[in-house]
Amino acid sequence: MIDVALEQVSKEFGKVKGVQNVDIRIKPGEFFTFLGPSGCGKTTTLRMIAGFYYPSAGRIVFGHEDVTVLPPNKRNTGMVFQNYALFPHLTVFENVAFGLEVRKKPKLEIAEKVERALRQVHLGDFSHRRIDQLSGGQQQRVALARALVIEPKILLLDEPLSNLDAKLREETRLEIKRLQIELGITTIYVTHDQAEAMSMSDRIMVMHGGVVQQIGTPEEVYHRPVNRFVASFIGESNLWEGVIEEIHGEEIKIRVAPGLVLTALARNCSPNTTLTVGTIMTVSIRPESVREALPEEQLQANAVVGKVLISEFTGISVNYLLQVQALSLKAMFVNHKTHVLQRGGELSIYIPKESVYLLG
Numbered sequence: 626m627i628d629v630a631l632e633q634v635s636k637e638f639g640k641v642k643g644v645q646n647v648d649i650r651i652k653p654g655e656f657f658t659f660l661g662p663s664g665c666g667k668t669t670t671l672r673m674i675a676g677f678y679y680p681s682a683g684r685i686v687f688g689h690e691d692v693t694v695l696p697p698n699k700r701n702t703g704m705v706f707q708n709y710a711l712f713p714h715l716t717v718f719e720n721v722a723f724g725l726e727v728r729k730k731p732k733l734e735i736a737e738k739v740e741r742a743l744r745q746v747h748l749g750d751f752s753h754r755r756i757d758q759l760s761g762g763q764q765q766r767v768a769l770a771r772a773l774v775i776e777p778k779i780l781l782l783d784e785p786l787s788n789l790d791a792k793l794r795e796e797t798r799l800e801i802k803r804l805q806i807e808l809g810i811t812t813i814y815v816t817h818d819q820a821e822a823m824s825m826s827d828r829i830m831v832m833h834g835g836v837v838q839q840i841g842t843p844e845e846v847y848h849r850p851v852n853r854f855v856a857s858f859i860g861e862s863n864l865w866e867g868v869i870e871e872i873h874g875e876e877i878k879i880r881v882a883p884g885l886v887l888t889a890l891a892r893n894c895s896p897n898t899t900l901t902v903g904t905i906m907t908v909s910i911r912p913e914s915v916r917e918a919l920p921e922e923q924l925q926a927n928a929v930v931g932k933v934l935i936s937e938f939t940g941i942s943v944n945y946l947l948q949v950q951a952l953s954l955k956a957m958f959v960n961h962k963t964h965v966l967q968r969g970g971e972l973s974i975y976i977p978k979e980s981v982y983l984l985g
């Protein structure tokens with residue numbers, strides 16, 4: 626197991642700043658994900674780790690070895706691409722064996738290693754099939770076997786699931802995670818899909834416009850986003866503007882509409898934020914933290930009446946888009962027992978003050 630460090634790494638393409646000052650230390654055996662929308666610089670960062678691009682500035686270090694300008698074939702990384710990049714007319718065996726043949730390994734060793742890699746991805750019986758006779762999910766597993774067969778120190782995956790349908794994507798992400806834990810291999814994963822990132826990663830680096838926004842565990846980036854971008858990109862969030870009206874010790878009163886003042890707790894705010902009366906903040910409320918108010922809760926802080934604009938029953942939950950005064954509020958109720966309200970219905974809700982998060 627090996628660690629990977631990026632020290633103040635930047636990449637410019639002419640005038641375009643692809644990636645700026647990425648500074649991370651990925652731990653040995655860690656599953657680390659680069660997450661962000663299209664164009665945020667995640668693929669560029671991965672390509673610099675693989676050696677397909679060299680940084681314009683900064684250093685890349687694997688263990689104790691500076692690999693910043695080492696060619697890809699000298700880095701001992703295995704890579705899986707979005708489009709798999711397999712040879713369609715060759716068999717599964719030939720595709721997986723390719724990297725070992727290039728390295729001029731003996732035939733017997735190649736056969737053994739290919740068989741093992743195919744067993745690892747549960748394709749032991751498919752070695753003689755041609756790639757164009759496989760399903761998308763099976764092709765994806767061949768690509769994974771081909772990356773693993775060279776016994777890389779680091780596994781790099783660039784949107785490996787984006788060509789699969791939703792159900793297969795979910796199954797395959799569990800498969801990749803299982804294999805990664807089994808092999809204990811340091812893994813760097815690129816995706817724009819926050820659910821994928823949340824479910825698979827030990828830590829996530831959220832990127833936007835070539836700049837790292839936050840690095841943290843799934844829980845940290847979800848519950849303690851550092852800014853509005855992270856709060857809106859990870860999971861769903863209601864984001865309201867508000868102005869701080871009062872501060873009483875730990876309790877903050879923030880006005881979000883002419884007739885609505887919410888209570889929040891000072892500890893639930895983004896880092897390096899100064900809370901002062903008169904400051905405009907963004908208030909973030911997760912839909913699942915909204916509660917139906919019991920009769921005795923209807924007069925307490927953060928209790929409001931919402932009018933149903935849209936209701937949606939998903940089986941697991943009932944989701945409402947509510948109108949609260951002039952604001953709209955997404956609310957999600959899991960294990961909902963009572964009947965689902967339709968458009969125009971009124972619902973007493975309350976937002977626990979612990980669930981009101983302030984972004985500076």
Ligand SMILES: Nc1ncnc2c1ncn2[C@@H]1O[C@H](COP(=O)(O)OP(=O)(O)OP(=O)(O)O)[C@@H](O)[C@H]1O
Pocket residue numbers: 638641642643644661662663664665666667668669670817
């Ligand atoms: N070879 C290149 N030449 C010029 N500009 C590039 C090149 N590769 C990437 N860029 C630019 O660098 C920025 C980051 O691109 P990158 O491909 O890393 O983003 P990404 O987050 O991986 O996006 P996607 O999910 O669409 O692949 C973008 O503005 C992109 O246009």
